[in-house]
Structure formats: C-alpha cells, structure tokens
Amino acid sequence: MNGAEERMKRVLRVLGDDLWTLRAAPLPPSVWVRWLPHGLVCLVAAGTALASADQLVDNYRLGAQYGLLCSVAQGVAVVLALWRPVPAWWLSTVVTVLAALGARQEMLSDPSMGAHPWPWTASGVVAQGTVLLLLGLRVPSRVSAEALAVTVFVTWLVQGVIGSTEYQATGVLAVSLFAAVLLLGAALRGRREARYQLVEQAGITAEERARRTLLEERNRIARELHDVVAHHMSVISIQAQVAPHLVENPSDELRENLEGIRKNALEALTELRRVLGVLRSENPEDPYGLGAAGSGATPDAPQPTLDRLDALIDNTRAAGLDVVTLVRGKAPAYPPGMQLSAYRIVQEALSNALRHAPGSQVRVEVTHDRRGLSLEVTNSRPRGPVRSSPGAGHGLLGMRERAVMLGGHVAAHPTLHGGFTVLAFLPKDGTALPLTEDTGPPADLELIFPAPRPKPPTAQPPTGDETR
Incomplete structure (x- = not known):
C-alpha cells in the first residue's frame, strides 16, 4: 500500500509541475x-x-x-x-x-x-x-x-x-x-x-562622442608630452651655451653653430610654452588628489615619474582604498615619456578603483626586467555602494593610447571574484611586441592580496624584490 501511495504522490507531483505553472513559453522566432x-x-x-x-x-x-x-x-x-x-x-x-x-x-x-x-x-x-x-x-x-x-x-x-x-x-x-x-x-x-x-x-x-573622447585623450597625452619635450629642449639650450667653454680655443664656426643651436632651441622652447598655455586646463576636477600634475593650481609643475608613485598611492589610501604595492626587479633609467605613461596608467587604474570599487583591496605590482616595464593593478569587489559615474570613458582608452604610443599594450577585464584587473606592458626600447588576444580572465584566476612585508633593517641593502 505504501508503494502505491508513493507512486500516486509522484504522479500528482509531476502533474502539478507540468500543469500548475505560470512559466512563459513564447513561440520561437520565425521568418514567416x-x-x-x-x-x-x-x-x-x-x-x-x-x-x-x-x-x-x-x-x-x-x-x-x-x-x-x-x-x-x-x-x-x-x-x-x-x-x-x-x-x-x-x-x-x-x-x-x-x-x-x-x-x-x-x-x-x-x-x-x-x-x-x-x-x-x-x-x-x-x-x-x-x-x-x-x-x-x-x-x-x-x-x-x-x-x-x-x-x-x-x-x-x-x-x-x-x-x-x-x-x-x-x-x-x-x-x-x-x-x-x-x-x-x-x-x-x-x-x-x-x-x-x-x-x-x-x-x-554615439560615433561623434567616441571620436571626441579619443581626440580629447590624445590631446591630453600630447599636452603632457609637451613638458617632456620642453625639458629636453632646455637641456639642449644649456649644453649649447656651455660647450664653447669646454674646448680650448674654439673656432668661430663652432661658436656660430653652437649659438645657432642654442637660438633654435630657445625659439622652440618659447613656442612650446605658448602651446602649453593653450592646451592646459585651468580648473581640472581632482577630488582625491590624483589628478594630472602640471595643471590646475600649479600649471608649471613638472610631469610625474615613477618616483612619485608612493605619493600617488598614499593619496589613494587616504581616499579610502586598502592598497598594497609590490615592486620586482631594479628600475633602470627609463625615458621620461615612458615613466610618465607608466605613472598615468597606474593613476587611471587607481581612479577607476575609487569610482567603481569603493572600499576594495587593491594590489599594485610593478615589475622591471630586461624587456621593459610590466604593470598590474587589481582590485577586489567593492565593499561600499557604487555611485553612478558620468565619466567620458577616457580611462581604458587613455591607457591603451599611451601603451600603443610606446609600442606596448594593455589588457583589462573583470576577475572571477567580482573585481577588476588592468595589465600593461611598456617595452624598454620602444619596439612593439606581438600582441596576444585578450580572451578575458583565465579559468584558474585567484585573487590574492599579499600583506605588506616588514621593511628590511636599515643596515641591510635593499634586495631586487621589494614591497612597499
């Protein structure tokens, strides 16, 4: 009798699942x-x-x-x-x-x-x-x-x-x-x-907006690179002025050529300063202190380099993110334009984490090797409410433009844990490497945020791998 009751219950359960339902079952799309x-x-x-x-x-x-x-x-x-x-x-x-x-x-x-x-x-x-x-x-x-x-x-x-x-x-x-x-x-x-x-x-x-966004970002990159070019022109002018004093009895032709070099450098520098005065923004918005150097209240400040990453990360921590940095290898003498682009990529990745992942953990990894500079910025899922951000979409676009300009590349995608990661590589000699297709996060991706290592004693020299 129990077996018959069980079968009857199964039949009634199946009938209930099949007939007592409000599930939608639309017709498939048809060309007819x-x-x-x-x-x-x-x-x-x-x-x-x-x-x-x-x-x-x-x-x-x-x-x-x-x-x-x-x-x-x-x-x-x-x-x-x-x-x-x-x-x-x-x-x-x-x-x-x-x-x-x-x-x-x-x-x-x-x-x-x-x-x-x-x-x-x-x-x-x-x-x-x-x-x-x-x-x-x-x-x-x-x-x-x-x-x-x-x-x-x-x-x-x-x-x-x-x-x-x-x-x-x-x-x-x-x-x-x-x-x-x-x-x-x-x-x-x-x-x-x-x-x-x-x-x-x-x-x-939409097409005009995308084109305008691209032009604005390229204009911003060109504006920053003007500072680098102006610095080199200043050095050329000074060297041309000092060179005659380093040679005994310099000829008139040498003095004339060096004077011409110095004059041309000064004229180019003057023109660059005029262009910079037109291109630079007067009141950039920078609520976290992460904005572009060389603009705003201090328009004549020098463009940032990798040496200023510590100040950038300190400002990010003050804005509410838990940031861990990891530096691998010894930094060689990179060109100023490459250092500026690397700084801007890290800056934009941290700004995106502030906007889209408030209260998250962030890992910034900088790797120096013989091929060039590798950057990785990974944030965990947000712990606070995410507010709408009406940005113009300059972030990833600007990163890719800077990397491509130097022969490098940028990959960005969400992680399996609800966060986001940005990977960038800038070749040391500016030679473009073959690009690999960005297929998204790997299947075995795990987010691990290493705790800061204790600082080595002051008596010991720093090693190749350093966490700060």
Whole structure:
C-alpha cells in the first residue's frame, strides 16, 4: 500500500509541475512572421474579389465575364499595392469607375432592380481603402493628398455630375473613410520615419562622442608630452651655451653653430610654452588628489615619474582604498615619456578603483626586467555602494593610447571574484611586441592580496624584490 501511495504522490507531483505553472513559453522566432502583413493583404484581396463578383454579377447584373473581370482586377490592385501603390491605386480607381458606369447602365435600363449602393460598393470601399492605406504608408504625404483629391473628384464626377436613377448614395461615406485611412497611413509613416531618424541620429551622436573622447585623450597625452619635450629642449639650450667653454680655443664656426643651436632651441622652447598655455586646463576636477600634475593650481609643475608613485598611492589610501604595492626587479633609467605613461596608467587604474570599487583591496605590482616595464593593478569587489559615474570613458582608452604610443599594450577585464584587473606592458626600447588576444580572465584566476612585508633593517641593502 505504501508503494502505491508513493507512486500516486509522484504522479500528482509531476502533474502539478507540468500543469500548475505560470512559466512563459513564447513561440520561437520565425521568418514567416514578417510575411504576416502580406498574407493578410492577400486575404483581403481574395475576400474583396469574391464579394465584388457577387455584387456585380448578381445585384448589378453586369454579366459573368464583365463582373468577374472587374472583381479580379480589384483584387489584383490590392495585392499590387504591396509593391506598386500608385499604379495599384490607379487600377482600383479605374475599375471602380468602369463598374459604376456599367451598373448605371443596367439601373437605367431596368428600374425594377431597386436601390443599391452606388457608385461605391461595400467591397469596392474595402479594396480602395486598403490600397489607399498602403499608399499612405509608402509615399510622401503630398502624394497621398493628391490621390485623395483625385478620388474625391472622380466620386463627385460620377455621382454628382453623371448620376443615375434610384440608388443608395455612398460617395460621402466612402470619401470620409478614405480620408481617415490616408490620415492613419500618413501618421504611421511619419512615426516610422521619425523613429528611423532618431536611431540614425543616436548612432551619429554615439560615433561623434567616441571620436571626441579619443581626440580629447590624445590631446591630453600630447599636452603632457609637451613638458617632456620642453625639458629636453632646455637641456639642449644649456649644453649649447656651455660647450664653447669646454674646448680650448674654439673656432668661430663652432661658436656660430653652437649659438645657432642654442637660438633654435630657445625659439622652440618659447613656442612650446605658448602651446602649453593653450592646451592646459585651468580648473581640472581632482577630488582625491590624483589628478594630472602640471595643471590646475600649479600649471608649471613638472610631469610625474615613477618616483612619485608612493605619493600617488598614499593619496589613494587616504581616499579610502586598502592598497598594497609590490615592486620586482631594479628600475633602470627609463625615458621620461615612458615613466610618465607608466605613472598615468597606474593613476587611471587607481581612479577607476575609487569610482567603481569603493572600499576594495587593491594590489599594485610593478615589475622591471630586461624587456621593459610590466604593470598590474587589481582590485577586489567593492565593499561600499557604487555611485553612478558620468565619466567620458577616457580611462581604458587613455591607457591603451599611451601603451600603443610606446609600442606596448594593455589588457583589462573583470576577475572571477567580482573585481577588476588592468595589465600593461611598456617595452624598454620602444619596439612593439606581438600582441596576444585578450580572451578575458583565465579559468584558474585567484585573487590574492599579499600583506605588506616588514621593511628590511636599515643596515641591510635593499634586495631586487621589494614591497612597499
């Protein structure tokens, strides 16, 4: 008995799971759906052709051949309106006029026929209305208004000027319906065009925004590199001025050439200072003290190098992040532009962690080797509420621009633990290395944030691997 009860419970449970549910089960997308309007129009064409044949042959007594010919032509006009709305409208109008004139002849010859709808039959109104709706959806409003005006004129000419004996006048009703249908078609067409223009304008705006962001970031990089170039030009000027004093009895040609070098360097330096005065921003926003050096309140400050990473990280800690740094290898004499780019990459990665991962742990790893400089900035998942940041998207773009300029590359992707990592490599000699495709975080990625190692005693020399 227990076995039967268990089976019954399983059956009821299965039935409950299968039938007592509100799960959504939509139909799969089908290519036939886009042909649904065409199918509906074809059904309307078939229905109007059959109804028109019944009215023209039986009620108006136009004969089988004449009535069927007009009915088929009316149905063909409805189908033709899917591809050629203007010729379809002409065909439908001409067929209606021919059928109305034939019915008038029969009504005049046989007054006992009774009063029938004339000059527009019910099937004719449906067919002409469908054609006008398709015409209003496809052609400009001016063309739709012209077609309606011609239809009104033809209706007035047949009913008001030519006329007939006893009949049920349908001209006013038909014209009113045609005007409403054309107004609906024109409104739908205007809405479709407005939506298309909106989508097109949105695409153009997004493209312009991306282009502007790229140009702004390149402008900022060029502005900073002007400082480096200006420093070199200053050194050239000083060396050209000192060089004659280092040679015994320098010739006049040597003095003249060195004086020319010094003069050109000073002129170039003057021009660079003018360009810097135009490019530099007056009031950059820097709430955490991580902003660009050489701007704002101290526009003449030198551009930062790797020696100032400690101050940058101290400011980041003061802003609320737990930052651990790890330095591997001994730093060689990097070019100033490379040091500036490395500093900016770390700065931007820390700024992103402040904005998008408040309260997180951050590991900054700097590795020096014979090939160049490797940078890694990894943050854990945020511990505080993340506020919306309406930035211009300069962060990763600026990192990649700086790295590519020096022949390096940058990879950035989220981690499996909900954080984010930025990896950058800058070659020492500026030679671009073959890029590897960034396929996202590796499958075995684990975030480990090493605790700061104790500082070595002051009596011992520093080693190659140093944590600070």
